Amino acid sequence: xxxxxxxxxxxxxxxxxxxxxxxxxxxxxxxxxxxxxxxxxxxxxxxxxxxxxxxxxxxxxxxxxxxxxxxxxxxxxxxxxxxxxxxxxxxxxxxxxxxxxxxxxxxxxxxxxxxxxxxxxxxxxxxxxxxxxxxxxxxxxxxxxxxxxxxxxxxxxxxxxxxxxxxxxxxxxxxxxxxxxxxxxxxxxxxxxxxxxxx
Amino acid sequence: xxxxxxxxxxxxxxxxxxxxxxxxxxxxxxxxxxxxxxxxxxxxxxxxxxxxxxxxxxxxxxxxxxxxxxxxx
Numbered sequence: 001x002x003x004x005x006x007x008x009x010x011x012x013x014x015x016x017x018x019x020x021x022x023x024x025x026x027x028x029x030x031x032x033x034x035x036x037x038x039x040x041x042x043x044x045x046x047x048x049x050x051x052x053x054x055x056x057x058x059x060x061x062x063x064x065x066x067x068x069x070x071x072x073x074x075x076x077x078x079x080x081x082x083x084x085x086x087x088x089x090x091x092x093x094x095x096x097x098x099x100x101x102x103x104x105x106x107x108x109x110x111x112x113x114x115x116x117x118x119x120x121x122x123x124x125x126x127x128x129x130x131x132x133x134x135x136x137x138x139x140x141x142x143x144x145x146x147x148x149x150x151x152x153x154x155x156x157x158x159x160x161x162x163x164x165x166x167x168x169x170x171x172x173x174x175x176x177x178x179x180x181x182x183x184x185x186x187x188x189x190x191x192x193x194x195x196x197x198x199x
Numbered sequence: 200x201x202x203x204x205x206x207x208x209x210x211x212x213x214x215x216x217x218x219x220x221x222x223x224x225x226x227x228x229x230x231x232x233x234x235x236x237x238x239x240x241x242x243x244x245x246x247x248x249x250x251x252x253x254x255x256x257x258x259x260x261x262x263x264x265x266x267x268x269x270x271x272x
Contacts, residue, residue: 036213039229089231107233116240145232155232155252
């Protein structure tokens with residue numbers, strides 16, 4: 001598994017224009033709908049980073065790659081046997097590339113209503129969040145997001161269906177034994193998790 | 200009700216976004232799953248309607264979301 005990241009603060013107008021001009025028509029339409037300049041940059045950055053990361057891992061030309069999207073909205077490579085996943089938050093975009101199905105989620109740490117804890121966390125997770133505060137909350141949140149992205153459903157159904165236990169020695173135990181999950185140190189102020197299907 | 204829903208949404212997006220009944224939560228406002236979870240929480244607390252991630256997939260515009268809340272409150 002390899003993780004790539006990109007900060008949209010490093011994308012100036014000329015680089016945005018270059019990537020935009022090279023993007024597919026559907027991506028251009030998606031970007032054109034967005035009003036906020038940061039959202040436009042995040043969208044083109046996610047598009048570019050996915051292609052660049054897969055091409056880098058596979059040692060192929062970026063132009064030769066073909067991508068599709070599943071019914072549940074998960075992007076995949078059409079003509080090469082590799083898996084990838086993208087996430088963005090704040091100014092960062094991250095991409096995970098693996099030989100196995102993978103999901104990644106990044107979240108900028110920001111204030112949230114404590115009531116949301118009840119909506120997403122199981123009892124054991126609530127205890128962990130109670131002790132660890134907002135960092136612990138976003139660890140649980142991103143692990144769940146990465147899990148549902150890995151299995152390809154996104155956040156459909158009950159988010160409490162999967163649970164995580166984080167031990168004091170940084171071991172992460174998922175209720176679904178078919179996956180391996182980890183927290184990735186990406187940048188100050190962000191929490192990033194990846195979840196990979198075992199062989 | 201739509202004005203109150205727009206007020207809630209504006210807490211999660213940049214103010215230059217113009218929000219109408221036709222606005223798509225994902226395609227126009229680029230709201231993340233976490234933002235949507237928080238918005239769902241806000242709406243549930245205010246209107247007593249349970250909003251899940253599936254709700255936002257099926258009711259993906261502001262107008263459709265208002266319709267869902269009115270039908271289920």
